[in-house]
Amino acid sequence: MQPMPMRMKLAVVLTGAGLLCGAASAAAHHAFAAEFDAKKPLRLQGTVARMEWINPHTWIHLDVKKADGKVERWMIEGGPPNALYRRGFTKDSLPVGAQIIVEGFRAKDGSMRGNGRDITFADGRKLFLGSSGTGAPNERPNTPAR
Amino acid sequence: MQRLYVVCVGALASAILFAWLLPATTAAQNPAPAGSKETANAWTPSRTPWGDPDLQGVWRYEATMPLERPQALAGKATLTDEEVARRDALEKEQEAKRLAGVEGVDVGRQPLSQSPIRGNEYNSFWQDQGRPRKVYNRTALIVEPPDGRLPFTPDAQKAEARSAARYGVGPYESYLDPDTGERCLTDGVTALMWQGPNGGHNRIVQSPGYVTILHEEYRDRRIIPVDGRPHGSIRQWFGDAVARWDGNTLVIDTINFADKTHYEWANIWTRPSETLHLMERFTRTDADTIEYEITVEDPTTFSKPWKAVIPITKLPGKTEIYEYACHEGNYAMANLLSGARAERGGR
Numbered sequence: 001m002q003p004m005p006m007r008m009k010l011a012v013v014l015t016g017a018g019l020l021c022g023a024a025s026a027a028a029h030h031a032f033a034a035e036f037d038a039k040k041p042l043r044l045q046g047t048v049a050r051m052e053w054i055n056p057h058t059w060i061h062l063d064v065k066k067a068d069g070k071v072e073r074w075m076i077e078g079g080p081p082n083a084l085y086r087r088g089f090t091k092d093s094l095p096v097g098a099q100i101i102v103e104g105f106r107a108k109d110g111s112m113r114g115n116g117r118d119i120t121f122a123d124g125r126k127l128f129l130g131s132s133g134t135g136a137p138n139e140r141p142n143t144p145a146r
Numbered sequence: 147m148q149r150l151y152v153v154c155v156g157a158l159a160s161a162i163l164f165a166w167l168l169p170a171t172t173a174a175q176n177p178a179p180a181g182s183k184e185t186a187n188a189w190t191p192s193r194t195p196w197g198d199p200d201l202q203g204v205w206r207y208e209a210t211m212p213l214e215r216p217q218a219l220a221g222k223a224t225l226t227d228e229e230v231a232r233r234d235a236l237e238k239e240q241e242a243k244r245l246a247g248v249e250g251v252d253v254g255r256q257p258l259s260q261s262p263i264r265g266n267e268y269n270s271f272w273q274d275q276g277r278p279r280k281v282y283n284r285t286a287l288i289v290e291p292p293d294g295r296l297p298f299t300p301d302a303q304k305a306e307a308r309s310a311a312r313y314g315v316g317p318y319e320s321y322l323d324p325d326t327g328e329r330c331l332t333d334g335v336t337a338l339m340w341q342g343p344n345g346g347h348n349r350i351v352q353s354p355g356y357v358t359i360l361h362e363e364y365r366d367r368r369i370i371p372v373d374g375r376p377h378g379s380i381r382q383w384f385g386d387a388v389a390r391w392d393g394n395t396l397v398i399d400t401i402n403f404a405d406k407t408h409y410e411w412a413n414i415w416t417r418p419s420e421t422l423h424l425m426e427r428f429t430r431t432d433a434d435t436i437e438y439e440i441t442v443e444d445p446t447t448f449s450k451p452w453k454a455v456i457p458i459t460k461l462p463g464k465t466e467i468y469e470y471a472c473h474e475g476n477y478a479m480a481n482l483l484s485g486a487r488a489e490r491g492g493r
Binding site: 032033034035036037041043052054055056057058059075077078079080081082083084085103104105107108109110111113116117118119 | 258271272314315316324328330347362469470471472474476477481484485486487488489
């Protein structure tokens with residue numbers, strides 16, 4: 001029998017690889033690589049101008065003030081409306097004027113569009129507080145493939 | 147998209163299980179036969195007012211079994227109770243770390259600067275992961291052939307490899323190039339019954355002489371006669387389905403699929419051949435479970451028939467399905483074509 005540390009290390013590495021793949025692919029509507037560029041990570045802080053509740057993905061329109069005072073309007077891709085609603089997310093959850101921080105990736109064509117891989121309120125609050133709709137007792141982000 | 151799902155869920159299962167099995171591979175072998183049914187027909191369903199077994203409700207696949215058995219688990223159809231418990235403990239530990247904001251390969255979430263380009267980790271933040279998953283000890287949904295693998299013909303295997311290589315990469319010269327999910331069309335006739343979060347909500351509605359399956363994602367719907375009529379002669383993407391009752395089991399027999407084999411989309415259901423013959427069996431095995439069994443024959447694609455047994459779960463009575471209206475906001479289509487042009491240096 002191999003020593004435990006070795007086994008655990010391998011388990012961790014391999015499982016991590018599996019989780020990445022699984023969490024990634026189980027439900028994506030479209031392929032990330034086709035639309036966004038992994039070599040262009042984004043970090044934006046701005047004010048929600050509006051949110052489009054449309055399928056297959058919501059889009060958050062975000063005003064971002066640059067260092068020179070000019071404001072740029074970005075579009076950030078979010079989750080599907082139906083999924084958001086089932087997680088307890090409503091139109092009041094991300095109201096116009098909310099200050100948020102977006103981490104994600106920029107569009108391949110260089111336009112001011114990106115995806116929102118992680119979003120928090122600027123004061124540090126998390127976007128998702130819990131889950132509902134289907135009876136889920138807990139928020140379960142990044143759960144392994146189902 | 148089903149193909150990627152299968153590959154990746156397989157990778158997950160194989161990664162976790164390979165790691166566990168390292169210390170005692172031989173001892174962990176389980177002789178349980180592949181394809182053994184666990185609970186079929188152990189429960190008597192209620193009836194509709196007109197006397198048919200009642201399958202109505204909103205259903206979803208809530209397990210983690212991949213369609214194909216991972217290579218690392220070749221010959222191992224089921225897990226022991228100890229292995230299942232160990233997997234659950236590991237998953238719970240990782241989940242707790244992720245909820246605590248830990249990043250890194252050991253929790254399956256890379257820092258932004260290291261995220262893989264071909265994965266869709268970017269989307270996981272938003273997904274509706276649903277309820278706590280159902281635990282089963284099987285290592286694949288496929289029960290025949292016994293190896294739990296799709297028995298592709300050599301040509302079909304090559305087509306699969308081409309499809310896998312181009313997913314998310316292109317070329318994207320036209321709106322025809324993205325797969326059917328990205329085009330807001332469909333994920334195919336069976337895939338929607340058991341895909342995971344972000345889809346997979348299906349409402350079954352019965353009326354005298356018909357069963358209707360409404361899939362939330364893509365607003366697909368199948369209106370299937372259960373009145374003894376023979377097959378028609380019109381070829382359609384979802385084929386021509388007729389159904390009958392076999393005891394408490396709904397049996398749907400589908401032929402006359404339209405030929406879509408010239409496309410290199412990502413999913414075998416979205417590019418069927420004219421020789422595809424699909425048999426589906428829906429058996430309610432308890433109040434909250436339908437055993438959904440599919441048997442697939444298609445000499446164009448597969449060297450022999452294969453069968454999968456898929457448990458799907460009834461969601462609470464208050465669960466609704468909603469409209470999808472996918473084209474309304476499918477900015478992704480324009481964005482991915484624009485991205486492809488930018489990569490080529492044009493506009």
